[in-house]
Amino acid sequence: MKPYIQLYKYCTITALLLLAVAACKKNYQDPSGPSSTQAYSSPTALTDVAVGLQNWYASTRVGLLYTTVTAGSLLTGETYVTNPGNTDEAQVGTGGKAILNTNSIVTGMWGVSNKIVYEADNVLRNTNTVVTDKGYASGLIAYTSIFKALALGVQANFWEQVPDTIGKPDSVTTDVKFIPGKQGYARAVGVLDNAINVVTATPIGSNFGAYIPKGINIVNTLYALKARYALYAGDYATALDAAGKVVLTADGKSAFVYNAQITNPIYALVTATNNIYQVVDSSMGLPVALQPDLSDKRVPFYISRPSKGPRFSINGFFKSNLDTVPIFLPGEIMLIKAECYARMNNVPAGLIELNKVVTKTPGEDPYGVGAGLPPVVALTQQDLLTLIYKHRRIELFMGAQELEDSRRFGRPEAERKSNYFPYPFVERNDNPNTPADPD
Numbered sequence: 001m002k003p004y005i006q007l008y009k010y011c012t013i014t015a016l017l018l019l020a021v022a023a024c025k026k027n028y029q030d031p032s033g034p035s036s037t038q039a040y041s042s043p044t045a046l047t048d049v050a051v052g053l054q055n056w057y058a059s060t061r062v063g064l065l066y067t068t069v070t071a072g073s074l075l076t077g078e079t080y081v082t083n084p085g086n087t088d089e090a091q092v093g094t095g096g097k098a099i100l101n102t103n104s105i106v107t108g109m110w111g112v113s114n115k116i117v118y119e120a121d122n123v124l125r126n127t128n129t130v131v132t133d134k135g136y137a138s139g140l141i142a143y144t145s146i147f148k149a150l151a152l153g154v155q156a157n158f159w160e161q162v163p164d165t166i167g168k169p170d171s172v173t174t175d176v177k178f179i180p181g182k183q184g185y186a187r188a189v190g191v192l193d194n195a196i197n198v199v200t201a202t203p204i205g206s207n208f209g210a211y212i213p214k215g216i217n218i219v220n221t222l223y224a225l226k227a228r229y230a231l232y233a234g235d236y237a238t239a240l241d242a243a244g245k246v247v248l249t250a251d252g253k254s255a256f257v258y259n260a261q262i263t264n265p266i267y268a269l270v271t272a273t274n275n276i277y278q279v280v281d282s283s284m285g286l287p288v289a290l291q292p293d294l295s296d297k298r299v300p301f302y303i304s305r306p307s308k309g310p311r312f313s314i315n316g317f318f319k320s321n322l323d324t325v326p327i328f329l330p331g332e333i334m335l336i337k338a339e340c341y342a343r344m345n346n347v348p349a350g351l352i353e354l355n356k357v358v359t360k361t362p363g364e365d366p367y368g369v370g371a372g373l374p375p376v377v378a379l380t381q382q383d384l385l386t387l388i389y390k391h392r393r394i395e396l397f398m399g400a401q402e403l404e405d406s407r408r409f410g411r412p413e414a415e416r417k418s419n420y421f422p423y424p425f426v427e428r429n430d431n432p433n434t435p436a437d438p439d
Contacts, residue, residue, distance in 0.1 A: 039122070040122055040123070040125075040126040040130065041130065042130060043130060043131045043133070043136060043140075044211075046123050046126060046127060046130060046131065046140060047140060047211045047212070049119055049122070049123055050120075050140055050143055050144045050212070051211070051212055051213065052119065053116050053119060053120060053144065053147035053148075054147060054212075054213060054216075054256070055262070056112050056115060056116050056147075057112075057116065057147055057150060057151070057256075058256040058262075058265075058325070059262050059263075059265055060265055061108075061269055062108045062112060063112065063265060064109060064112055064113060064116075064150070064151065064154055065256070065265060065266070065325065065400075066265045066266060066269065067105050067108055067109040067112070068109065068154055068157070068158070068400035069266055069398055069399075069400050070089060070092065070105060070266075070270075070276075070277065071092055071105055071109070071158060071400075071403070071421075072157075072398070072399075072400040072401065072402045072403050073277070073279075073285075073400075073402065074089065074092045074093045074095075074277060074417070075092060075095060075402070075403050075416055075417045075418055076285050076393075076402040076403060076406055076415065076416050076417075077280060077285035077415070077416075077417070078279060078280065078284060078285035078397065078398060078402065079093075079277045079278060079279050079280060079314075079398070080093060080277060080278065080280050081093040081276070081277050082274060082275060082276065082277055082278050083275050083276060086275075086276050086277075088103045088104040088105050089105065089276055089277055091103050091105075092105055092106075092417075093417070094417065095416075095417020095418040096417060096418055099418060099421065099422060100422070101422050101423065101424055101425045101428065101437070102424070102425055103424075106421050106422065106424055107424040107425075107426060109154065109158060109421075110155070110159075110421075110423075110424045110426075110427060111424070111426070112151075113151040113152075113154045113155050114151075114163070116147050116148065116150075116151035117148055117151050120144050120145070120147055120148035120151070121148070123140065123144045124141060124144055124145070124148070127140050127141055127144075133205060133207070134202045134205075135202060135203060135204060135205025135206070135207070135208065136207060136208050137202075138198050138199050138202040138203065138204050138205065138208075139199075139204035139205055139208030139212075139218065140208065141194075141195055141198050141199075142195040142196075142198060142199050142204060142218045142219070142222060143208075143212055143216070143218055145191050145192060145194065145195035145222070146192075146195075146216070146218065146221050146222065146225065146327075148188075148191050149188040149189075149191045149192050149225050149229065150188075150225065150327075152185075152187050152188040152191065152229075153184075153185060153188050153225070153228070153229055153232075155181070155184055156181035156182070156184030156185045156188070156229075156232070156404075157181070157232075157400070157401070157403060157404045158403065158420060158421045159181060159420055159421055159423070160180070160181055160419070160420040160435065160438055161178040161179060161180055161181060161435045162178060162179060162181055162183075162184035163176050163177075163178060163179075164176065164177045164178060164179045175433065176433060177433055178433055178434070178435055181420075182232070182233055182234065183233075185229040185230075185232040185233040186229075186233045186235070188225070188229040189226055189229050189230050189233060189235070189238070192222050192225055192226040192229070193226065195222050196219075196222050196223070196226070199218070199219055204218060204219070213256075213257060214257050215253075215254070215255045215256060215257035215324060216254050216255070216256075216327065217247075217251075217252055217253060217254040218254075220246055220247050220252040220254055221254045221327055221328070223242045223243075223245040223246045224243075224246045224254070224327070224328040224332075224333060225327075225328070226238070226239075226242040227239045227240075227242035227243035227246065227333060227336045228328065228332070228336065228401075230242060231336050231339060231340065232404055232408065236339075236340040236343045236344055237340075237344075239336055239340050240336075240337060240340040240341070243333050243336045243337050243340070244337070246328075246333045248330040248333060248334070248366075249330075249366065250366040252330075252366075253326070253366050253367070254326065254327045254328065255324040255325055255326045255327060256324060256325045256327070257324050258321065258323065258324065258325075259322065260321075260322075263321040263322070264317075264318060264320065264321055264322065264323045264325065266314070266317075266318040266325075266398075267318045267320055267321055267323060270314065270318065271313070271314045271318050271319060272321075274309060274310060274313070278310050278312070278313065278314065279302075279303050279312045279313065279314050279398075280312070281303075281311070281312050282299050282303055282312065284299070284302070284303075284393060284394055284397055285393070285402070286393055286394075287415060290386070290389070290390040290393070292394050293371075293373055295372070295373065296371050296372075296373060296394065297362055297370055297371055297372045298369060298370065298371050298394050298395060298397070299394075300315070301315065301316055301362065301368060301369055301370075302314075302315055302397040302398065303315055303316075303397075304319070314398070316397065316398065317367075317398075318398070326367055329365075329367060329369060329395065329396060329399070330365060330367075330369075331357045331360065331365065331369055331391075331395040331396070332392075332395065332396055332399075332401075334353050334354075334356045334357045334360075335353070335354070335357055335388060335391060335392050335395060335396075337350075337353040338350045338351075338353035338354040338357070338384075338388050339385070339388050339392075341353060342381055342384045342385050342388060343385075345381055347378065347379070347380065347381055347384050350378075350384050350388070351376075351377075351378050351384060354376065354378075354384065354387060354388055354391065355375040355376060357371065357391055357395055358371055358373050358374075358375060358376050358391060359371070359372070359373060359374070359375055360372070369395060371391075371394070371395075385409060386409075388409075389405060389409040389411070392405050393405065403416060403419075407419060418438070419438055420438040421438075422437035423435065
């Protein structure tokens, strides 16, 4: 049995412990598990911890995949709560002051993202000392950096300010400072840059892949996430350069792969039960002027019309227990290029990139995401940006990027139910530097 399967079980068992230790200064060591010395003392132990980061991100109701997809889709009107008895989702679906500081989605997302950053830092700090095989060390650093960057990106997406660092685990008090979310994205880019430099200097060893879950193209993911977070940080030249290095064919696919033991959490918890939330309709949460064309083939890809049950149902990457969930889509990278050109006022180049997405057919996309529409026309920068926003929301439907997009493109606040989350009490009660909650 692979080491990561054992760790998946361990992480699932200990998931609920996180909610009690969610502030960014806390000690995340499980008292029933190995000591810190044991956890970071061998290549196998370091790899187990690194693979655990993927589990924290991609599985169960406390994982970041569930909380970000749920929060992003509810806050931007893509989905609605079907059972108000699910109080935490119902608060997010209402938005504003209805979202309490004790909300489990808010607290869980905050705690898990801090947990991932903390554990990733420990792996990155110890790898070059513990791992003598340089190719293996390169892979471990790069793989771990993916999840640290994702966790930093989640915090910057959903909170106006984010921790500048993670406090020492044995601190009695904390002095963790906060920085604007935009700087949080820049921190994620820095993490990815370091990993890219490592794998460029020493390619990932062929033996490393045997010890991590299948499905992630590590190098391609580093460049894709660098493009995403550099764009969000406003560094358009860097984002454009990174996007140009991403392989957009099937060879470049990178996704979370599920099995009978570790199942797709959105399907298992949401789609299959229809008891938490569901898609609103084929408008995809967009205002009338931006709603999908009737012939847009992405609509039936993401939204089904079942013969029984709700009129509209979640489809796409959440239609079965075993559906893989992409870490990024080729269309996202094309749209990053389009937006970078648009922000730099190169409208013709931006329009070319946008139309690659608009005209792409399902058969031309590695995941089957394709609009199959005629090219669009934009004569001004603003027209182009509006079209890019529209097609980001459709192409990346329920992709957890909606809230950032809505803010970044300056959409009316009425189109989102909150700009940012409040800070959990588990943070505020321990850290006097915690910012004020958003209005």
